[in-house]
Amino acid sequence: MSSRWRHVLRLGGKLSTISPHPRAACLPRGPWRFLRATAASYRPPGNGKRGGNDHGRRWGPEETEEEGEEDEDERNFEEEEALAESGLPAVPPGHQKVFIVHPAVKWGPGKPQLTTAELQLAEAVALINTIQNWTVLDKIILSTKVPDKKFIFGKGNFQLLTEKIKGLPEISSVFVNVERLSPPTKKELEQAWEVQVFDRYSVVLHIFRCNAQTKEAKLQIALAEIPLLRSNIRNEVAQLDQQRGGSRYIMGSGETFMELQLRLLKEKELKIRKALERLRRKRRLLRSQRMKREFPTVSVMGYTNCGKTTLIKALTGDAGLQPQDQLFATLDITAHAGSLPSRLTVLYVDTIGFLSQLPHDLVESFSATLEDVACSDLILHVRDVSHPETNLQKESVLTVLRNLSLPSHLLKSIIEVHNKVDLIDGHHPTEPNTIAISALLGHGLEELKEEIEKKILEVTGKNILTIKVNLSGTQLSWLYKEATVQDVDVVPEDGTANVKVVISNSALGKYKRLFPRSSYSS
Numbered sequence: 370m371s372s373r374w375r376h377v378l379r380l381g382g383k384l385s386t387i388s389p390h391p392r393a394a395c396l397p398r399g400p401w402r403f404l405r406a407t408a409a410s411y412r413p414p415g416n417g418k419r420g421g422n423d424h425g426r427r428w429g430p431e432e433t434e435e436e437g438e439e440d441e442d443e444r445n446f447e448e449e450e451a452l453a454e455s456g457l458p459a460v461p462p463g464h465q466k467v468f469i470v471h472p473a474v475k476w477g478p479g480k481p482q483l484t485t486a487e488l489q490l491a492e493a494v495a496l497i498n499t500i501q502n503w504t505v506l507d508k509i510i511l512s513t514k515v516p517d518k519k520f521i522f523g524k525g526n527f528q529l530l531t532e533k534i535k536g537l538p539e540i541s542s543v544f545v546n547v548e549r550l551s552p553p554t555k556k557e558l559e560q561a562w563e564v565q566v567f568d569r570y571s572v573v574l575h576i577f578r579c580n581a582q583t584k585e586a587k588l589q590i591a592l593a594e595i596p597l598l599r600s601n602i603r604n605e606v607a608q609l610d611q612q613r614g615g616s617r618y619i620m621g622s623g624e625t626f627m628e629l630q631l632r633l634l635k636e637k638e639l640k641i642r643k644a645l646e647r648l649r650r651k652r653r654l655l656r657s658q659r660m661k662r663e664f665p666t667v668s669v670m671g672y673t674n675c676g677k678t679t680l681i682k683a684l685t686g687d688a689g690l691q692p693q694d695q696l697f698a699t700l701d702i703t704a705h706a707g708s709l710p711s712r713l714t715v716l717y718v719d720t721i722g723f724l725s726q727l728p729h730d731l732v733e734s735f736s737a738t739l740e741d742v743a744c745s746d747l748i749l750h751v752r753d754v755s756h757p758e759t760n761l762q763k764e765s766v767l768t769v770l771r772n773l774s775l776p777s778h779l780l781k782s783i784i785e786v787h788n789k790v791d792l793i794d795g796h797h798p799t800e801p802n803t804i805a806i807s808a809l810l811g812h813g814l815e816e817l818k819e820e821i822e823k824k825i826l827e828v829t830g831k832n833i834l835t836i837k838v839n840l841s842g843t844q845l846s847w848l849y850k851e852a853t854v855q856d857v858d859v860v861p862e863d864g865t866a867n868v869k870v871v872i873s874n875s876a877l878g879k880y881k882r883l884f885p886r887s888s889y890s891s
């Protein structure tokens with residue numbers, strides 16, 4: 370056996386018990402974990418009998434199976450294989466005592482416009498507090514000119530920070546509140562501070578991992594991890610080669626250690642993409658079924674923790690929904706039926722929340738689920754107007770919405786919902802298409818429903834009418850077939866009924882041609 374292979378296997382089998390850092394038991398264990406995971410997750414084809422507990426199906430009774438039972442087993446096996454241990458340096462389980470550093474650009478073009486360093490630090494604290502068993506031990510704002518460069522801080526500030534961190538031996542990790550730390554920077558900081566170092570990407574990814582419930586969300590997160598894994602492999606294998614200076618090729622294979630790692634990663638990525646595409650097809654099928662049933666769809670979007678789920682729960686009375694005071698509580702797109710004032714049924718779609726400086730890879734990996742938004746009839750943009758950064762949050766959401774290439778009529782008809790007005794005094798928005806509510810207390814919901822109905826009727830080309838029909842004719846049965854009958858008020862004396870319907874423009878045209886002598890009132 371070549372020495373390189375022995376090396377790979379030894380790393381694969383044992384390294385998980387070795388910690389290269391004295392203070393942290395679960396520091397990154399290197400790209401070889403991925404190799405181990407891949408080998409461990411292998412099972413011969415056909416041995417994939419699984420429980421089939423697919424939490425990913427949240428669309429309820431509309432769902433139909435498009436593929437056979439046997440294929441289902443195979444699919445489950447493939448999905449689980451794609452989801453096998455990612456190999457990403459794991460965030461250690463258990464308690465984390467975190468020190469937060471916020472590098473603040475205080476002047477020049479990089480200075481943030483709609484926020485302050487204090488508010489950004491508060492959001493970093495909220496992110497950490499969202500994770501169970503994680504606590505913030507201390508925090509600091511330090512000025513920098515180049516938060517995205519290899520050396521984030523100047524010499525003096527770095528020394529001060531290092532002394533502070535080393536003076537607190539209880540600290541188990543440091544969260545540097547920047548979008549992404551390059552692997553060499555992260556490694557250097559970890560060596561200097563002797564604790565694990567996280568950036569926004571790894572913290573948000575960890576929250577996602579903790580909160581993901583459905584297979585689709587888990588696959589999307591696994592996909593978002595790939596770029597991180599790739600750069601880790603490049604970085605760590607390069608270092609390994611430098612240290613050992615040994616042969617770069619695995620004997621007989623014509624492949625270097627890094628090439629092998631990258632190939633395995635590519636294979637894993639393809640598996641994830643394939644599994645996601647299958648789920649996407651299923652989602653499209655369900656969407657087309659919903660559209661056939663003519664339920665208008667309202668996407669409820671907004672910054673994380675603004676109250677989207679609370680609002681949908683208030684509008685639909687769906688007891689299954691669980692709003693939580695937690696960032697990224699909702700990671701799965703789910704639809705919930707609710708009635709508008711005219712008793713028209715609409716589906717409210719709960720979506721993943723936004724975050725400013727949310728790493729691009731993460732947003733992209735969730736864009737498949739956001740496909741549903743593009744197909745909806747109306748968007749509610751929910752805002753927590755009691756939040757000190759509400760304007761920045763609005764801008765972040767609108768920027769993402771614009772980048773989702775949504776149809777322009779959707780962007781133009783957005784209803785802006787000012788939520789949590791119970792927490793502030795005298796909030797009376799004056800902008801058009803804006804409604805103030807408290808989803809928690811149920812204030813302003815009737816006005817909101819009326820506005821939703823008005824917009825839905827406009828965009829779907831539907832009308833709400835009361836039509837007088839002759840009960841001896843075929844009008845009523847025609848209306849039951851071609852429109853949504855809301856109410857039938859029979860007038861026994863003259864054998865007629867006043868029928869309240871929601872009817873599309875095209876169906877109304879047909880009705881008028883078929884029954885030219887009917888009378889209508891709106």
Ligand SMILES: Nc1nc2c(ncn2[C@@H]2O[C@H](COP(=O)(O)OP(=O)(O)OP(=O)(O)O)[C@@H](O)[C@H]2O)c(=O)[nH]1
Pocket residue numbers: 671672673674675676677678679680691692693694695696697698699700721722723788789790791792806807808809810
């Ligand atoms: N005071 C007050 N609190 C509210 C209101 N609406 C929601 N909340 C609270 O805000 C927190 C977040 O609510 P969610 O409905 O989970 O927010 P979300 O936008 O779905 O959050 P994510 O799914 O994490 O993006 C919960 O603690 C809610 O009780 C409101 O009108 N007033």
Ligand SMILES: [Mg+2]
Pocket residue numbers: 677678679692698699719
């Ligand atoms: Mg939610």
